[in-house]
Amino acid sequence: MRPDPIQRLDTTFFWDACERGEFLAQKCEPCNKLWHPPRPMCPDCHSLEKSTQNLSGKATILSWVRQVRPASFGFKESPIVILVELEEGLRMVSNLVGDEPPEIGDPVEVDFAKTSGGKAVPVFKKVAS
Numbered sequence: 363m364r365p366d367p368i369q370r371l372d373t374t375f376f377w378d379a380c381e382r383g384e385f386l387a388q389k390c391e392p393c394n395k396l397w398h399p400p401r402p403m404c405p406d407c408h409s410l411e412k413s414t415q416n417l418s419g420k421a422t423i424l425s426w427v428r429q430v431r432p433a434s435f436g437f438k439e440s441p442i443v444i445l446v447e448l449e450e451g452l453r454m455v456s457n458l459v460g461d462e463p464p465e466i467g468d469p470v471e472v473d474f475a476k477t478s479g480g481k482a483v484p485v486f487k488k489v490a491s
Contacts, residue, residue, distance in 0.1 A: 363476070363478035364475055364478065364483060366477045372400050372402050373400045375400070380483060380484055381474075383482075384416065386415065386417065387450070387452060389412060391411040391412060392407055393407045396415060396450055396451070398452050415450075417448055417452070418449045419448075420448070421448045421469070421472070422470070423445070423446055423458075423465070423467065423468045423486075424447055424466065425445040426443065426445070426464050426466075427442075428441070428463070442458040444456055444470070446470060446486060456485055457485045458470065458487070458488070459485050460487070468488055468489075470488055471489055473485050
């Protein structure tokens with residue numbers, strides 16, 4: 363099973379949303395910039411005024427890699443690690459569900475995988491063509 367995410371004061375909103383099946387990013391109120399991963403202040407204007415915004419969960423694979431041996435901790439076989447660009451312009455590293463290697467440019471959508479402690483983390487699955 364996947365290990366639980368490490369929750370911190372600034373990331374709790376994200377992990378709690380994942381458990382509800384929601385995919386969120388932080389948004390700066392003064393400059394409207396979206397960012398991920400969560401952090402205390404806007405990476406552009408350094409404002410502390412922030413809110414959250416629902417994300418579509420739709421993305422495109424930009425790159426991928428798979429560790430051959432040994433398997434990653436918590437997995438029988440190492441997962442496929444992907445870099446995606448979300449529809450909203452954010453980039454994120456996650457896992458691809460399944461064993462079939464992807465193609466660069468494949469469309470994917472977010473899903474949520476359970477962890478060993480009953481939490482949830484965002485993963486992506488290929489969109490059926």
